[in-house]
Amino acid sequence: xxxxxxxxxxxxxxxxxxxxxDKQLPxxxxxxxxxxxxxxxxxxxxxxxxxxxxxxxICHHLNGNxxxxxxxxxxxxxxxxxxxKIIVKNYKTIAFILDQEKVELPELSxxxxxxxxxxxxxxxxxxxxxxxxxxxxKCNLGDYRFRFVVVVNGVEDVGSYSHKIxxxxxxxxxxxxxxxxxxxxxxxxEEERLGVFRRIRDDKSVAEKVFKQHFAGLRLLDC
Amino acid sequence: MxxxxxxxxxxxxxxxxxxxxxxxxxxxxxxxxxxxxxxxxFLAPNPFRLVPYYPLTAIELLQEYHKTLFEKGYTFLLNKxxxxxxxxxxxxxxxxxxxxxxxxxxxxxxxxxxxxxDFIHRVGEKxxxxxxxxxxxxxxxxxxxxxxxxxxxxxxxxxxKLVKFAHEYLQNKWIEILNTGVPALIxxxxxxxxxxxxxxxxxEPFIAGSxxxxxxxADGTRIRLGDLGAGVHLYIVNRLLxxxxxxxxxxxxxxxxxxxxxxxxxxxxxxxxxxEEGKQVIVSTHSLEVVEKIISYVxxxxxxxxxxxxxxxxxxxxxxxxxxxxAKTGIDPRFAEVFLL
Numbered sequence: 141x142x143x144x145x146x147x148x149x150x151x152x153x154x155x156x157x158x159x160x161x162d163k164q165l166p167x168x169x170x171x172x173x174x175x176x177x178x179x180x181x182x183x184x185x186x187x188x189x190x191x192x193x194x195x196x197x198i199c200h201h202l203n204g205n206x207x208x209x210x211x212x213x214x215x216x217x218x219x220x221x222x223x224x225k226i227i228v229k230n231y232k233t234i235a236f237i238l239d240q241e242k243v244e245l246p247e248l249s250x251x252x253x254x255x256x257x258x259x260x261x262x263x264x265x266x267x268x269x270x271x272x273x274x275x276x277x278k279c280n281l282g283d284y285r286f287r288f289v290v291v292v293n294g295v296e297d298v299g300s301y302s303h304k305i306x307x308x309x310x311x312x313x314x315x316x317x318x319x320x321x322x323x324x325x326x327x328x329x330e331e332e333r334l335g336v337f338r339r340i341r342d343d344k345s346v347a348e349k350v351f352k353q354h355f356a357g358l359r360l361l362d363c
Numbered sequence: 364m365x366x367x368x369x370x371x372x373x374x375x376x377x378x379x380x381x382x383x384x385x386x387x388x389x390x391x392x393x394x395x396x397x398x399x400x401x402x403x404x405f406l407a408p409n410p411f412r413l414v415p416y417y418p419l420t421a422i423e424l425l426q427e428y429h430k431t432l433f434e435k436g437y438t439f440l441l442n443k444x445x446x447x448x449x450x451x452x453x454x455x456x457x458x459x460x461x462x463x464x465x466x467x468x469x470x471x472x473x474x475x476x477x478x479x480x481d482f483i484h485r486v487g488e489k490x491x492x493x494x495x496x497x498x499x500x501x502x503x504x505x506x507x508x509x510x511x512x513x514x515x516x517x518x519x520x521x522x523x524k525l526v527k528f529a530h531e532y533l534q535n536k537w538i539e540i541l542n543t544g545v546p547a548l549i550x551x552x553x554x555x556x557x558x559x560x561x562x563x564x565x566x567e568p569f570i571a572g573s574x575x576x577x578x579x580x581a582d583g584t585r586i587r588l589g590d591l592g593a594g595v596h597l598y599i600v601n602r603l604l605x606x607x608x609x610x611x612x613x614x615x616x617x618x619x620x621x622x623x624x625x626x627x628x629x630x631x632x633x634x635x636x637x638x639e640e641g642k643q644v645i646v647s648t649h650s651l652e653v654v655e656k657i658i659s660y661v662x663x664x665x666x667x668x669x670x671x672x673x674x675x676x677x678x679x680x681x682x683x684x685x686x687x688x689x690a691k692t693g694i695d696p697r698f699a700e701v702f703l704l
Contacts, residue, residue, distance in 0.1 A: 146699040174701055175672070209702065211693040223692035230702045 141199040141361065142171040143210040144179060146227075150192070150212050157193045160330075161337045169196045171207040181208040181361040182231040184224070186217045186238030187293070190305045190325070193337055195237060198354045201344045208235075208361055217241070218248075221255040225281065228261070233287040233361050237354070239304035240294035245272040252290055253277075263288060271296070273353035276360060291357035295350075300324075312336050312350050364643050365404065365453055365516055365612060370676065372446035374399045374439070379676020384665035385638050388654050389647040391669035392697050396676045397647035400669070401614045404645065405520040407453040409512050410470055411495050411505045415608045416525055417532030420510070426501055428524055435501025437468050442674065453515040459491055466499035474514045516611035516643070521601045523593070523620050529600045534574060536607060537566045545606040549599060550578055556625050557595060564588075564599065594621035598630060612643040619650040628656060635660040649697060651686070658683050668696050670704040677704040 145151040151170070158165040183199075185191045192212070199208065211227065213220035217238050228234065240248060249265075249272065256263050260281060267276035277288040294303025298311055300321035307321045313336045317324045325333070340347045348355045365383050370376045376399055389397040402425055410422035419427065422437065429439050438444045441462060449460040456474045463469065471484060471491035482493045494512070495505025533540065540546060546564035554561045561578045569575040569587065577585035578599070588596055597620075605613065613634070622630060631653075634644045638661055648654065657664050666681040681696065689696060696703055 146702070147693050147695040148698055149695075150693060151698065176701055179702075209699070213693045214691050223688075226688050226692050227694065227702075 141202040141204065141206045141208055141358070142169060143183065143196045143199050144171040144174050144207050146209050146211045150210065153188075153192045154196055154210075157337075158196065161193070161334055161341060165341065169200045174207055174209075176230065179207050179209050179230075180232040181206070182227065182234045183208050183210040183358070183361070184220055184234060184236045185210065185212040186220045186236060187305065188212055188216075190309060191237060191293075194305055194308070194340065194351065195354065195358075197337065197340045198347065198351055198358055200341070201347065201355070202358055202361075206361070218251050218255050221252065222259060224256075224261065225259045228281055228286060229284050231286060233289065235289040235291060235357055235361055237291045237357070238293065239302075240273075240292045241302045241304065245292060248292060249275055249290070256288070261288075270353040270356050274357045274360075287360070289357045289360045291353050293353075308350050308354075309333075309336050312339055312346070365407075365518075367452075367454055368400060368403060368407070369450070369452040370399070370403055371448070371450040371452075372442040373403055373449050373451055374442065375671055375674065376676045377442055377674030379671075379678070381667060381669075381676070381678045382680070383643070383645060384663070385643055386634060386657065386661045386664040387643075387645045388657055388664055388666045389645070389669055390649070390651070390654055390666060390681075390697065391700055392649075394671060395669040395700065396671040397669055398616050399671075399676075401520055401616050401645065401647055403451045404453070404518050404612065404614055407451050407456075407458060407515045408517045409494070409509070409514055410458070411503065411509045412513070412517075413510055414519065415532045415536075415604045416528035417535050419528065420503060422497065423501075423503060424525070424528060427528065428522075436466070436499050437497040437501070438462075438466065438499075440468070456514050458494075458514065459486060460497075461486065468497040470494045470497065472512075472514050476512065518612040518614055519604065519608055519610035520614040520616065521597075521604070522616040523597055526597060526600050529604055530576065533576065533600070533603055533607075534566055540603060540607050541565075543606070546603065549602045549606070552602075553578075553595060553599060556629055557592075559586075564603070592621075594623060594626050597621050598626065602633075610642075612645065613637060615644070615646040618646045618648045619653050624652070624656075627653065628660075631656050631660050651690075651695070651697070654686065658686075668700055668703060670700045672701075679704050 155166045158169055213223040261279050263277040263279040266278050273292040275290045279286055279288045293305040295307040295311055298307040299317040300307050306325040310317055310321045310324050367382050369380045406421055411420050414421045416424045441449050447462050451458040459471045461469050471493055473491050475492045479492055483490050484493050494509055550561035550563050560581045562581050563579045565577050565579055566574055576588040579585055637644055668679045668681050670677045
């Protein structure tokens with residue numbers, strides 16, 4: 141699956157980072173030309189930076205014939221849900237990827253449901269997997285029906301007090317987290333970090349073990 | 364004011380319609396029809412009128428504008444170079460272009476002037492007045508009176524690519540322009556956003572007696588116009604052209620080119636003045652910064668998002684609050700136009 145950023149800044153962020161991993165990667169991962177009929181899925185990033193790289197790389201391992209639009213709202217985490225009202229009508233399935241941080245998973249699920257209700261989106265949970273880190277909702281906004289997949293970043297046993305995308309990255313890097321996975325990740329050299337991204341690119345089975353919820357959630361965009 | 368433009372088989376547009384306002388901003392990706400709209404509006408008043416890009420008629424200027432090497436002719440106007448008929452309709456007045464088997468193109472208008480019944484041609488169901496002929500070798504053929512016909516409000520297109528054609532016109536009309544006092548006013552105006560103090564603009568010899576344009580500095584020294592920054596040069600030339608030609612409608616292609624934000628603000632402020640004077644301004648841009656700037660100066664400016672797919676020109680009128688909410692959402696209309704139109 142290729143991704144099509146809906147904003148020039150996001151496009152540059154993804155493209156410039158992928159290019160550091162491999163000069164040929166942007167062409168393989170990013171779609172440059174789309175028509176409304178070729179895209180029916182959207183990925184909304186609740187958090188940024190490393191998600192810009194990880195999510196397109198995982199998509200790259202999934203169905204190569206499909207393209208999903210990708211967007212990063214100026215509002216972060218569950219706040220990004222507010223923006224769904226504007227963009228929802230073009231897509232059959234929307235994946236929303238956010239960090240768990242310090243919130244318990246059931247509480248985060250309630251917050252998301254509440255945020256959806258606040259903007260008039262009615263939803264019904266139809267699937268819950270990967271220990272509550274992937275939740276599939278059947279939603280409707282007025283007459284418009286769509287599927288909403290929540291993917292929560294974080295690895296329980298990585299030793300970080302707050303869970304986020306860096307939990308997965310440090311696990312892959314094989315380093316021990318002292319306090320916060322983000323700090324540990326940032327302490328790595330750029331070359332070490334690029335090495336981790338290259339492993340995600342090269343080894344699908346390893347990537348799938350570490351980014352279990354992302355593979356599971358993003359696969360739902362294929363239905 | 365021009366309110367509506369309809370195109371059939373004009374350049375890349377097989378079909379399309381656009382509604383225009385006092386100040387209209389065309390925004391969209393490359394090849395989305397923005398320049399095509401501006402060029403159609405530029406031709407609409409009369410392809411055979413002389414424009415201040417001396418010594419060319421409007422249609423000849425477009426030929427020069429699109430030329431890649433030394434090729435001549437006007438088939439570039441026709442969709443995919445093969446369409447037989449092409450229409451530019453502005454409000455209720457139509458320009459019809461029909462290609463003959465020899466590769467020449469006849470141009471007609473349904474705006475029939477009183478006393479010109481001898482030039483009426485029946486094309487299909489309608490009567491048209493014959494304006495002139497475009498020869499396959501790039502020459503044009505029309506009767507002398509035709510250059511004075513105005514079918515719609517007069518328009519003038521500005522673009523970086525056209526500056527070189529403007530110099531020759533300005534040189535030929537220089538005494539008319541100089542003695543209005545306008546060059547001095549423009550020089551002072553420009554001094555507000557450059558470090559030097561310009562006192563006037565002049566046409567004088569350069570090296571070996573050849574003429575060129577200068578800005579005169581207060582200390583008596585001169586700087587050749589071509590040696591100024593590209594943005595300042597473009598602005599001065601376009602202002603001179605405007606002040607001399609006084610079109611009803613200003614068309615500006617790729618407004619963001621060469622302008623830093625301060626000079627751009629100045630240009631936009633000038634647009635606001637033009638609109639207040641009852642003129643119409645239509646600009647194309649790729650820059651959302653430009654769009655925001657124009658809206659801040661002219662609240663009721665209309666933003667049109669354009670897209671061209673399979674020859675169909677699609678246009679969406681965008682409200683400023685929509686632009687804001689898209690920005691908040693992380694959607695850039697120039698990237699996401701395919702989903703917004």
